[in-house]
Amino acid sequence: MARYGAAIAALGAGALVLSGCSAPAAESGLDEGTSVTVAWNQAFFSANGNTSYGNATANNNINYLTQAGFWYYDNTPELQWDESFGTVELESEDPLTVKYTLADTAKWSDGEPVDAADLLLSWAALSKSLDTPDFDATAFTDQETGEFTDEFPTDVVYFDSGATPDSGLGLVHDTPEVSDDGKSVTMVYSQPYVDWQLALNGPLPAHIIAKHALGIEDGDEAKAAVIDAIENDDAEALAKLSADWNSGFNYTSMPEDEDRLVSSGPYLITDFAADEYITLKANEAYEGKFAPHIEEVTVRFIPDPLAAAQALANGEVDVIQPQATADLVEQLEDIEDITINTGVGGTYEHVDLQIDQSKNGTFADPLVREAFLKVVPRQEILDKLIAPITGDGAELRGSFNFVPGAEGYDESLETSGIADYAEVDVEGAKALLAEAGVTSPEVCLLYASNNPRRVNEFALIQASAAQAGFNVTDCGSEEWGGLLGTPGAYDASLFGWQSTSLGVSSVGPNYETGGINNMSFYSNPEVDALVQELNTSFDHDRQIEIQVELDKLLLDDAFGITIFQHPEVTAFSNTLSGVSSSPLAPTVFWNIWDWEVVEAE
Missing domain, CATH: 3.10.105.10 (Dipeptide-binding Protein; Domain 3)
Known part of the structure; x- marks a missing residue:
């Protein structure tokens, strides 16, 4: 029989307030050979969720697993900090000054440390402070795909982050200061910003972007080149870096250059079949606090809610959170050995x-x-x-x-x-x-x-x-x-x-x-x-x-x-424990490191 639970959310405005309980943090290690399959209704298409093209839940669900950051939300939902990635310190309120320091345990899966070059490139992208003034990218967008066309000018600096000068890192007008050890950056805001804690999270790998944009193979040299280009406002280098930041991480199957898969999070993409599935395995280089129990995670792309429910019934997937319909709920009620959680979601x-x-x-x-x-x-x-x-x-x-x-x-x-x-x-x-x-x-x-x-x-x-x-x-x-x-x-x-x-x-x-x-x-x-x-x-x-x-x-x-x-329906096999959903993205993926394979009850 299906077991019913409830995910009841009392949502507030601005500072939302929701009731719920969070799962305990994982304390034990990886269970080798274990796997889980999750169904989602849209295929992944970009590892950069900060562009106007890539800003989609289907992307950010996966990016959440591969890109570590300073903060995240639990399912209550309450802001939580990941000090195994780094710390965010308010140094001054007037002027608003924030220092980001990366932990020694923050590493890319290729062995390179996450460092100031990565954060500085994120500032350049998310502030657009170094963009070519008055450039309009709309004429260079493909109407069929939404991506930039090959006619996009190669001599303009344009980070497609949608940043504005009166919000977030757009208020950090001056180039942030990099510490001598390359582990910290300090940002000074031009005016107060109420959500300064949320302005910056996990970056993309600057050394990979510099490798493709500037042709620099050595990781240390690539990072140094990124810092140099930003600190000296080198328009020629920044044009190349911004173009790669915009489009280099867009892919709908396994990319030819697998360094595009470099991860700082608990999982690493290992297989990707267009419009079918994406598979991730535990990142062996990950040293953060969210080391997972389950070794392999596959996300299957199943747009039809009833097809997702049938896949759950057939044992082809273990977790689903499809678009809720009356037929879906009826079908789930007939499936053996699953748990069904219903409630109000965070989507409208x-x-x-x-x-x-x-x-x-x-x-x-x-x-x-x-x-x-x-x-x-x-x-x-x-x-x-x-x-x-x-x-x-x-x-x-x-x-x-x-x-x-x-x-x-x-x-x-x-x-x-x-x-x-x-x-x-x-x-x-x-x-x-x-x-x-x-x-x-x-x-x-x-x-x-x-x-x-x-x-x-x-x-x-x-x-x-x-x-x-x-x-x-x-x-x-x-x-x-x-x-x-x-x-x-x-x-x-x-x-x-x-x-x-x-x-x-x-x-x-x-x-x-x-x-x-x-x-x-x-x-x-x-x-x-x-x-x-x-x-x-x-x-x-x-x-x-x-x-x-x-x-x-x-x-x-x-x-x-x-x-x-949106009403929300989450259903999962009773062979899993630790599964819960958050009203905020990435919903059911928020604590995937806590999931464990258990015997069905």
Whole structure:
């Protein structure tokens, strides 16, 4: 029989508060010969989750296992520190000065230490302080893949991190100071930053990037060249380094250059079959505190939730966390010797509109945007696709920034205008289109075509919008994640945002001009000013007020619309212990080092 558990999350705004219990830290060693297979709904495609192309949960799940860092969240969720990787020290509040020091146990799997060169390169990328001014990369993005084209200029410095000058490491304008022993960097902020603890985590290997970009084989020489290029603002070298940082770690099967697989985390990629699976083995060079029990982890890519459940029933996979559907829950109930945990996840469904750089130019006019939002059938989607899973507790999510029940959520509902979109308003949409002088506007909608729930959502949106005269066409793609934000590829998108941290600064990148998660080319100076204030305000009440104000501005501009909070279903074989899920990414992978193979009960 299946055993049921519950993962009930009480989510707050900004500083979220969730109830739960974390698994104990692993104390014993590796169990040689053990393996586990996890199913995930999207294939891995980039080992750099800090680019606009690679910033996806499917990538960051794997990167979490191969890239150690200063901090992580447990499943309560509470910020935790990994001092076996390094320490983060606040040296001064005025000016805000932060020192990062790497531990002797922080090492790459090829034997090189993680050191100041790696952190300095991360600063250059995540601050964009050394980028060529005013360069626009949109003309060099492939509309079919979302990657940069071969025509990308070779003489510009451009780190595709989406960093902005008023947030995170973008506020560290001066080149950080490197310690004499090469183990520390000290960063001085130009103004206060509320989430300074979260500004930097695990880096990419600078010596590998320098090897490919600058042709330097020796690790020490490669690191020295990176530091020299950054400290001397060497545009020629930085152009090459930034290009490799942007694209060198994108791959959809085993890369030809296996040094792209170099790991600082507890696992190392050893096999990768395109669109099928990726396999990792315990990293023998890893000396950190998260040494795993299980020797080999395989992640199989199974987009269909029912296929994932069948694979679990067949013993082909051991852990699944697919998109929840009513059919999935019913199927899981019939599987023997598994545990099922259900609850509310940290992901919310939404529709974003391409305000600029779209396929058909449909949503440049705010009247047309508002008209489309009026015919997104939010309640019908909830009733048909979510309520059968969650029952009477199903409710629409009415905020971009607050989870239902969080502090600030009710106030946002009262002031944002979301109530105007509770029901489909065909006549209101027609009136707005008439006012705009537009007939039969075309909307190419991007979504995951291999996700059954999204296919159903697309059909419901298409039928509803047609009543007002919109021609919603199918831009669904299995490669949807890499296409997000690609100029000219689509007009609107349907997907989910997964929360990755509790920091209030995580709000800004979605909406500020040029933010890494602002896929819509949206820009509003008032929003930018509020985001800047949010990033620097330590007043909790003001943080809530700002996010309420942002919700209203986003709806006033018809930026997009929220639909529902994702229900979450995790199921795993009773031959495993230690499995639990976090409401923040990387969800079920958060403590994989604690998992153990045991006898089924």
